[in-house]
Amino acid sequence: MTAPHAWTPAEGSLREILQKYPEPLNALASGEVPAIVLRRAFNPDHCVGLIERLYERGLVYDPRPTEDNEKSNRPVYVGPAFVRYSADPDKLFTYAADTHELFKSLFNGYDNPVKIFYEMLSCLAAPDKRVMTAREPDGRLYGPAVFRAYYADRGHGPHFDSVPKRQKLFNYQVSRFEHQFAGVMCFQNSENKGENGEPFLYNCPWTPAVQEYITAGTFNQYVAEQGIPRTQIQLEPGDLYFFFSENIHEVPPVVGEKPRIVLAAFFGMSPDDDEIFVWS
Numbered sequence: 208m209t210a211p212h213a214w215t216p217a218e219g220s221l222r223e224i225l226q227k228y229p230e231p232l233n234a235l236a237s238g239e240v241p242a243i244v245l246r247r248a249f250n251p252d253h254c255v256g257l258i259e260r261l262y263e264r265g266l267v268y269d270p271r272p273t274e275d276n277e278k279s280n281r282p283v284y285v286g287p288a289f290v291r292y293s294a295d296p297d298k299l300f301t302y303a304a305d306t307h308e309l310f311k312s313l314f315n316g317y318d319n320p321v322k323i324f325y326e327m328l329s330c331l332a333a334p335d336k337r338v339m340t341a342r343e344p345d346g347r348l349y350g351p352a353v354f355r356a357y358y359a360d361r362g363h364g365p366h367f368d369s370v371p372k373r374q375k376l377f378n379y380q381v382s383r384f385e386h387q388f389a390g391v392m393c394f395q396n397s398e399n400k401g402e403n404g405e406p407f408l409y410n411c412p413w414t415p416a417v418q419e420y421i422t423a424g425t426f427n428q429y430v431a432e433q434g435i436p437r438t439q440i441q442l443e444p445g446d447l448y449f450f451f452s453e454n455i456h457e458v459p460p461v462v463g464e465k466p467r468i469v470l471a472a473f474f475g476m477s478p479d480d481d482e483i484f485v486w487s
């Protein structure tokens with residue numbers, strides 16, 4: 208067993224981060240750095256106001272009383288989750304169009320967190336690349352980003368996200384990228400932080416061999432035995448982090464009454480592609 212070496216997220220101003228990692232997305236993809244954390248990228252007071260609005264409009268709610276949700280540990284979503292709708296492109300792109308419409312006015316009176324997400328990503332991307340919502344050649348747009356509310360017991364076990372490597376959906380444009388990443392902006396933390404409700408990132412890209420441990424439920428043992436470095440990303444409302452979603456990561460289930468609420472999106476990048484596609 209080898210002792211894990213430090214694997215520490217990059218934090219600081221954009222300028223400091225770019226000084227240390229001139230190509231931040233490549234540094235994420237290579238495992239050089241686990242995450243880029245931008246503190247207070249969004250105004251925390253606006254997080255509070257927007258969460259109130261999400262509840263007032265019934266977009267976010269406590270899902271626990273309904274039977275259907277009891278069986279799942281999924282968060283409540285505002286916006287499409289590609290993997291949930293990918294079997295039904297009409298549904299996916301209709302929901303995406305509705306979400307674009309919703310987001311046109313949802314943030315009125317506040318800063319637009321989706322716009323800030325894209326702007327921050329543009330600052331981290333190579334100057335010759337354009338960051339945009341993913342689209343099909345016929346113009347259909349994917350979801351721009353998604354709110355996720357994690358009530359008690361909701362989280363994500365160890366997994367990775369890659370449309371080409373996991374879903375293998377090559378009929379979708381978002382499968383064309385060499386590397387897939389995710390960005391998450393914290394809007395609200397659950398009350399019992401620590402091991403719960405905050406993401407762990409592992410310096411461990413997905414492979415079929417790693418999948419065997421995940422499937423067997425022995426991934427954590429494997430990590431300990433191999434001395435694989437991991438890091439937990441602790442966020443406050445308004446903080447935004449980006450990571451390589453092809454590394455195994457997890458969000459231990461939330462404990463307590465207060466849900467964790469985030470705004471998230473995936474994005475794809477290839478060295479030889481001048482577009483970076485963002486989708487939810």
Ligand SMILES: O=C(O)CCC(=O)C(=O)O
Nearest residue numbers: 363368389391406452471
């Ligand atoms: O909520 C998070 O911090 C990470 C969730 C996740 O698994 C993802 O966005 O890919």
Ligand SMILES: [Fe+2]
Nearest residue numbers: 367368452456
């Ligand atoms: Fe994920």
